[in-house]
Amino acid sequence: MKQISTRFSIAVHILSLIAVSPGDCTGDYIAGSVNTNPVVVRRIMGMLKKAGLVDVRPGVGGASLRKRPDEITLLNVYRAVDVIEGNQLFRLHEAPNPVCPVGRNIESVLQSELKEAQTAMEQRLSQTHLGQLIERFT
Amino acid sequence: MKQISTRFSIAVHILSLIAVSPGDCTGDYIAGSVNTNPVVVRRIMGMLKKAGLVDVRPGVGGASLRKRPDEITLLNVYRAVDVIEGNQLFRLHEAPNPVCPVGRNIESVLQSELKEAQTAMEQRLSQTHLGQLIERFT
């Protein structure tokens, strides 16, 4: 991966729209604001639904939040859209040579060290919630 | 991206090997410890060289560090192997609809917020240096 997928930023966009104009949030309307295909939007809304963040029903247009905006953190969204694999931001090369002291230990050493870096990032994501963002969409 | 490329973890592996057994660090030897193809190793060593971390010369086998292990942080390595694009971990969807208040502002709002999360991660990477790692390869 060169970059984390736009699914994340699109998901934040979607949730912001629902928070701001709960009335008209059909897939097509949202797609118009995001500037992408409605199917892309619905795919992501399906993930947000599965994560318990939004309420969408087949057939009936419009979506609604299942939590208050200040209860939805960026980390919640990030997790919902399944944007990194197996909750491991860093991929490690596999099966280094166990005969070599470096090869034998690098996996566990890096694992713990990189996990801390990942946690620092996620911890920062958890400090921002949707409520703070929509204040800035005036 | 689902995950950050193994180039990063392989680069740390390479640098650790050079720090620990400076003598025999040919591309083939390193590839044996990493358990991959020598060309993959040399590609990454080329990046480390370009970043000024390592000294390698065509023809002559063996590599050496250009800085002390405690002067090489994980962030230096991470930057050297060019593992994320344009120094932006998070990719944003482009050209949201400027007519919509959300579409008009989401880019800048997310940009600043996500940059902070990214910085938190990188800041943590910068706190660990190669010297600390090789202590743990006993």
Added chain:
DNA sequence: CTTTGTTATAACCATAACGGTTATAACAAG
């Protein structure tokens, strides 16, 4: 000068993620 072991790099390939697109089915309300 030639041989040997190396670095450097281009080229190619299979795999997978991504985001867009079309098509089809199912559902709800008027």
Added chain:
DNA sequence: CTTGTTATAACCGTTATGGTTATAACAAAG
């Protein structure tokens, strides 16, 4: 029954990735 919607499968072009082969250039030893 019609209309507008959600849900989802299927396909496609683009790109990153990591492995592989091949070729050139270089340096040291003989």
